[in-house]
Amino acid sequence: TALQAAPVVVPISTDSLTGRGVSSYDFTFTYNASTLTYTGIDQTGTLSSGMVVTVSSTPGVLVISGFSNTVLAGSGTLLKLNFTASGPIGSSSTLNFTNFMFNEGVPCVITTNGNFSIISGTIEGTVTYLNSLATRFVPGTLLTATGAVTVTDTTDVNGEYDLIGLGNSAYTVTPSKTGDVQSAVTGTDSARIAQHVVGISPFNPGGGAFKSADVSGTGGITSFDAALIARYAANLPNSGSSGTWRFEPVSRPYTLAQVQSGISGQDYAAILMGDVTGNWGGSVNPTRPALAEGERPMRVSAPSISAPVGTEVSIPVEIQDTTGKEIISYEFDLTFDPTVLEPAANTADLAGTISEGYSATVNSTESGRIRVVVFGANPLAGNGQLLKLKFNVIGGVGSESTLVWETFDINEGGVNFEVMNGRVAVREASNDAGIAGRVLNAIGQPVSGAIVTLVDMNGQTRTARASSLGNFRFAELTVGQTYTISVSAKRYTFASQTISVTDDAVNLDLIAEQ
Secondary structure (H helix, E strand, O other), X not given: OEEOOOEEEEEEEEOOOOOOXXXXXXXXXXXXXXXXXXXXXXXOOOOOOOOEEEEXXXXXXXXXXXXOOOOOOOOEEEEEEEEEEOOOOOOEEEEEEEXXXXXXXXXXXXXXXEEEEEEOOOEEEEEEEOOOOOOOEOOXXXXXXXXXXXXXXXXXXOOEEEEXXXXXXXXXXXXXXXXXXXXXXXXXXXXXXXXXXXXXXXXXXXXXXXXXXXXXXXXXXXXXXXXXXXXXXXXXXXXXXXXXEEEEOOOEEEOHHHHHHOEOOOOEEEEEOOOOOOOOOOOOOOOOOOOOOOOOOEEEEOOEEEEEOOOEEEEEEEEOOOOOOOOOEEEEEEEOOOOOEEEEEEXXXXXXXXXXXXEEEEEOOOOOEEEEEEEOOOOOOOOEEEEEEEEEEOXXXXXXXXXXXXXXXXXXXOOOEEEEOEEEEEEOOOOOEEEEEEEEOOOOOEXXXXXXXXXXXXXXXXXXXXXXXXXXXXXXXXXXXXXXEEEEOOOOOOOOEEEXXXXXXXXXXXXXXX
């Protein structure tokens, strides 16, 4: 084989001639003149060196005669025939002996013919991941060369590809890739977009994070992109281009001359849309930090509670101190018994929790399972309620459902924590409920003597005075009713709160705004 217009050397080889008395040869050699053009012979370094060799050449036929006054010895190349590959890419020629004779027929000869083809050059390069500080190769990328003959190749573990066997035409090469997301698109990517939008940690314009963030395809980056990525992380449809692959450049054109000669260094940069943090190809779940002796991991827990049949239950998910852990997102899959519980309209309630102000995306389409993605621009701080999960209690009295964390991820790893499952038991409905809690200032100290006022749906008012420890309680309330609670204190102001009583015992902390 040879590239188009390249010189071609056809060696005529022989077995050992030692002791056979050979001093001459005559043969006719045929070839396809539309593929090869004869340019001469070369005796240098061959068994014919020093012989008198005569060639009669017409297009497609060579008649060759050689003789010497000494006998030949040894094996190897008898003679080299020189050509130019003058045909188009893909053309070929058989290389035939129509006859071959040593001396006047002794020793006898068996000949083997050959074949020649004109091939194209090779287009080759490497595909690497754009949004990564360290070089990461992207295997499994399909490179498609479109031209006279479609040729494909898939990158190996080093991101390398070779397009071989191109036809006699100009070509366009296009990279593509599907799947292989490696759980790299998460709520943390949404949180990073939120930080960019509010100016906490803006992306470098034109950088990998900037390019992977525009999943809406509008050319800019907004909170809408964060919402689309959260939908993808929650396995919901209509998530823009999240989880798809883009490449720079999109494709490359090649002239026939480039195809004929071949070209290397044709590299591409791969972008996984939505992977703003750039953790694809690295450790999706980094090693959790080591704990000091006697230290326990941060705990995330669901409670074991009872709830009246036919009501909406609010399940507080508690978390230990998050301060300084730079938590900007969390996501989880929670399973439950669908014959006992069904997700309420506002399944993930962030109001009054340390996640208040964050965005929550919920996928409750699968029976017995919810997937929740929560993210925000500012890191979580403090401990207490992470969020509240709300369900309608549909099971019979005495039935129960375990609450199992199938998965729970904080950020994209790097936080040491553990989860504890919960349980909801169904009991008889009650009309004797109560609201109890504490009145606290902004730094968590009790506000004694504060007046707590409760107003029901009919406008009836009740008051209670906070104790020296800030405690208050209202009894004989009705399950299923909604109440408005306000606080009056000399040195503090409080925002009013509306509480739906879904259990016979509601705990509520009233915290001053200033």
